[in-house]
Amino acid sequence: MSRNLIIGAGLSVLFICLAALSFIWTPYDIEALDIPNKLQAPGGANLLGTDHFGRDILSMIMMGARTSIAVALVAVGIGMALGIPLGLLAAARHGSLLDELIMRGNDLVFAFPSLVIAILITAVFGASAVNAIIAIGIFNVPVFARLTRGAALPLWERDFILAARVCGKSAARISVEHILPNITNLMIVQGTIQFSLGILAEAALSYIGLGAQPPTASWGRMLADAQTLVSIAPHTALVPGFAILLMVLGLNLLGDGLRDWLDPRIRVARV
Amino acid sequence: MIRYALGRLTSLIISLFVASLVIFAVIEVIPGDPAAFMLGVNAQPDTIAALRAEMGLDQSVITRYFGWVTGLLQGDFGQSWTYKTPVAELISDRIWVSLPLAIYALILSTLIAFPAGIFAASRRGGPGDVTIMGATQLGVAIPNFWFAMILVLIFAINLRWFSAGGFPGWDNPLQALKSLTLPAIALALPQAAILARVMRSSLLDMLGEDFIRTARAKGLTRRQALWRHAVRNALIPVLTIIGLQFSFLLAGGIIIEQVFFLPGLGRLIFQSISARDLIVVESVVMLLVFTVIIVNFAVDLAYAAVDPRLRAKA
Numbered sequence: 230m231s232r233n234l235i236i237g238a239g240l241s242v243l244f245i246c247l248a249a250l251s252f253i254w255t256p257y258d259i260e261a262l263d264i265p266n267k268l269q270a271p272g273g274a275n276l277l278g279t280d281h282f283g284r285d286i287l288s289m290i291m292m293g294a295r296t297s298i299a300v301a302l303v304a305v306g307i308g309m310a311l312g313i314p315l316g317l318l319a320a321a322r323h324g325s326l327l328d329e330l331i332m333r334g335n336d337l338v339f340a341f342p343s344l345v346i347a348i349l350i351t352a353v354f355g356a357s358a359v360n361a362i363i364a365i366g367i368f369n370v371p372v373f374a375r376l377t378r379g380a381a382l383p384l385w386e387r388d389f390i391l392a393a394r395v396c397g398k399s400a401a402r403i404s405v406e407h408i409l410p411n412i413t414n415l416m417i418v419q420g421t422i423q424f425s426l427g428i429l430a431e432a433a434l435s436y437i438g439l440g441a442q443p444p445t446a447s448w449g450r451m452l453a454d455a456q457t458l459v460s461i462a463p464h465t466a467l468v469p470g471f472a473i474l475l476m477v478l479g480l481n482l483l484g485d486g487l488r489d490w491l492d493p494r495i496r497v498a499r500v
Numbered sequence: 501m502i503r504y505a506l507g508r509l510t511s512l513i514i515s516l517f518v519a520s521l522v523i524f525a526v527i528e529v530i531p532g533d534p535a536a537f538m539l540g541v542n543a544q545p546d547t548i549a550a551l552r553a554e555m556g557l558d559q560s561v562i563t564r565y566f567g568w569v570t571g572l573l574q575g576d577f578g579q580s581w582t583y584k585t586p587v588a589e590l591i592s593d594r595i596w597v598s599l600p601l602a603i604y605a606l607i608l609s610t611l612i613a614f615p616a617g618i619f620a621a622s623r624r625g626g627p628g629d630v631t632i633m634g635a636t637q638l639g640v641a642i643p644n645f646w647f648a649m650i651l652v653l654i655f656a657i658n659l660r661w662f663s664a665g666g667f668p669g670w671d672n673p674l675q676a677l678k679s680l681t682l683p684a685i686a687l688a689l690p691q692a693a694i695l696a697r698v699m700r701s702s703l704l705d706m707l708g709e710d711f712i713r714t715a716r717a718k719g720l721t722r723r724q725a726l727w728r729h730a731v732r733n734a735l736i737p738v739l740t741i742i743g744l745q746f747s748f749l750l751a752g753g754i755i756i757e758q759v760f761f762l763p764g765l766g767r768l769i770f771q772s773i774s775a776r777d778l779i780v781v782e783s784v785v786m787l788l789v790f791t792v793i794i795v796n797f798a799v800d801l802a803y804a805a806v807d808p809r810l811r812a813k814a
Binding site for chain 1: 511514515518519523526527637638640641642643645646649650652653657747748750751752754755758759769770773778781785788789792793796
């Protein structure tokens with residue numbers, strides 16, 4: 230196993246554990262205001278300090294991890310659930326009008342600046358975590374559709390697919406039973422990368438007030454709150470920022486590590 | 501080439517048409533009456549009726565759509581409900597912040613990424629390469645608005661080299677550029693990290709090609725082969741990424757403008773969203789999407805002009 234994989238998996242597991250732990254325990258209650266104890270520096274009774282309402286930042290980071298992971302995970306789920314079948318379909322009907330339609334549709338979604346459309350969606354339907362998920366999820370669909378089609382097309386030329394066709398299997402059955410298992414690794418790696426992009430997108434949307442709404446904790450909103458406090462209490466901005474940075478870095482390293490680990494050809498080349 | 505360009509032009513027009521339909525539809529599907537939505541719950545019935553008439557809500561959807569599109573084509577973006585001024589005027593005031601910011605960031609990102617990528621590729625596996633690649637991993641993972649806050653903390657609050665925000669206008673170009681510097685750095689860094697990685701891997705691909713071996717065999721030094729043959733060919737994929745990045749920078753600028761209180765298109769969108777001024781939101785979003793699609797089209801054409809293989813593929 231490579232160093233990337235170990236560091237990446239370690240960081241990712243750390244944040245997932247923090248998020249999971251927050252369901253049963255956080256050091257303090259994040260909805261309890263403690264104004265006399267506000268803007269405490271890290272290291273005291275509150276390990277990572279307190280914010281302008283005296284809330285414990287470590288507890289908010291734990292709850293925020295939950296929001297980030299939930300939003301990004303569902304957004305990647307939407308992208309996979311719609312994108313992979315579309316990609317399989319396009320590959321199975323390669324060269325047909327349907328293929329052309331799916332791919333042109335993909336190009337179109339790709340051409341839209343995702344952030345602008347996310348803003349439009351939340352402007353019209355209101356700011357909420359659910360709308361943020363939909364906005365981020367839509368832009369994951371073409372990523373997976375394109376990748377699936379690209380990986381599935383060369384597989385369709387292979388002998389084992391020909392054998393399956395001779396056996397009388399339908400295109401749909403071949404796609405599910407033979408194509409899909411052969412592209413799973415690729416999807417896992419891309420899923421990790423999209424997951425990290427989702428975390429960044431969620432943070433950006435909450436930062437501008439279009440993501441999760443109070444009282445739900447979110448890293449992006451912690452940063453928005455910290456903006457006016459950064460000169461008197463830098464930790465309020467540093468801590469959530471490092472949380473995002475480490476989580477995204479961890480997922481990216483995990484993605485790189487998984488790609489090398491899951492692809493035997495690259496492993497052999499390295500030996 | 502002409503056939504290729506015509507093909508791309510057709511898909512450009514289709515893209516723009518579908519984009520306008522989508523944006524129009526999103527505003528259309530607002531639950532209830534858009535006029536009532538914009539004015540909020542306490543609006544008087546006669547105010548709503550006045551806005552309905554102004555937005556043309558008494559006409560059919562199709563008439564309204566074509567009215568909006570022909571207006572856009574003629575540079576008439578409608579009238580803002582909250583500002584009481586033409587949207588085109590609001591946009592032209594603010595585009596002179598957003599556009600220079602995106603271009604400034606694009607230049608910075610290229611200036612950082614090219615040397616870094618070329619240096620890393622030419623010393624593959626060495627300590628310089630490992631350091632640069634590590635730095636790009638960090639650059640990709642940093643949220644740019646947070647990086648912007650850190651820049652403000654260091655260079656505006658502690659060192660006092662720059663102001664923490666605001667824009668003095670273009671009357672004094674030097675001051676204006678100075679106030680766009682921190683935002684441009686914040687925008688450019690993550691893009692530079694991506695670009696440096698693309699530059700490096702594209703260059704490494706080229707260095708493995710036969711023509712580099714030929715160049716070395718005829719007596720060029722490593723450095724000469726790198727600069728005369730590899731870099732030039734490696735630039736093709738890099739240019740595509742630069743084109744795509746322009747759209748990220750323009751859209752990403754929306755958030756960075758919030759951090760630095762810059763009066764650009766981003767702030768206009770947010771003020772319009774909170775004021776529920778959908779006419780402005782709709783037109784600014786369409787303008788941004790339009791710009792991105794046009795830039796991507798231009799990149800495709802430039803790409804095909806440089807690399808004849810692509811024309812055949814299309």
